[in-house]
Amino acid sequence: MRFSIVIPNLNSPTIHHTIDALLRQYDANRPFEIIVAGLDEPELVTPSAIVRFICTDNPVSPGMGRNIGTRHASGELVCFLDADCVPCADWLHRIDQHFQDPSINVLAGGVECSDTSFWMRCEYISSFHEFMVTSPEGTREQLPTMNLVIRRSVFDQVGEFDESLPGGEDADLTLRLRQFGYPLYFDPKASVDHLPNRRTPRTVMRRTWWYAYHSMKMHPRWKDYLRTPLTLRYRYLLLSTSPLLALGVTAKIYWRNRSIWRWWYMAPFVFGLKMVWCLAAAERLRTRPL
DSSP: OOEEEEEEEESOSSHHHHHHHHHTTOOTTSOEEEEEEEEOTTOOOOOOSSEEEEEOSSOOOHHHHHHHHHHTOOOSEEEEEOTTEEEOTTHHHHHHHHTTSTTOOEEEEEEEOOOOOHHHHHHHHHHHGGGBTTSOSEEOSOOOTTEEEEEHHHHHHHOOOOTTOSSOHHHHHHHHHHHTTOOOEEEEEEEEEEOOOOOSHHHHHHHHHHHHHTOGGGSTTTTTTTTOOGGGTSHHHHHHHHHHHHHHHHHHHHHHOGGGGGGGGGHHHHHHHHHHHHHHHHHHHHHSOO
16 A cells, blocks of 8 residues: 555544545555544545545544554555645645655645635635745745655654644654654645635634644743744743734745735734734743743
8 A cells, every 4th residue: 555644534524525636536556545533423424445434433633533543554655634625636646756755754745725715814824834835845844734744664663643732743743753853845736725614813813822822832842952932931021022023923924925925915914813823822831831
């Protein structure tokens, strides 16, 4: 088996689109299996010779779902997808080409957002600016598991997702991969269309807060490895400098990726999301100082 595609699922309303897009790429020369782990109350996952559904009976975290799926996987390459991500038509072909090179052990693909709703687009710019399809190819400091491929032998060496983490388990895994000496490679063209159902300010801000609160930059395990700056280590310093930090990050996002200049009018709202990030990080420091 060449590929095992592992998808954690918690009753996603779009997972059938993800599976259909994968099945259209089936090639006997590079066979794959699809393993969905979690809950599927809408019954959108249809088991077959290629698709396997592992019901967990109760909701599990994404990291736990990925671990369960990987334990049942037999492919030499483990591909992690999120249930709200639809891969592009040549996704597996591009991945297969990369892994012909034995020096490639970890690969992430780009993230597109065909959802044109205002707040979803703001979150896309704020959260995925490093992984857009218009971002340059190359290595990254961390990678998300919404579109990530790892050689099975490497995954077994580094270890499973840390199920004790309520969030940020994907960053934790990719940082461990870096510690083992595996570069984190990024190809924007091996892309997925991210289709989360977040179209209101409240849902987008709550998600931003969650990611910030559980960021590995704010975790004692990784503060030295990531060289977390002083402004993110002390709560009152972070609170007092948050506007400047949020402004600087927003400016850097727009400066580095000219493709998003057409959404210049969203910059104040991206700044607002970065302020939410800073406030969530400050709350994390209050409850768990670095």
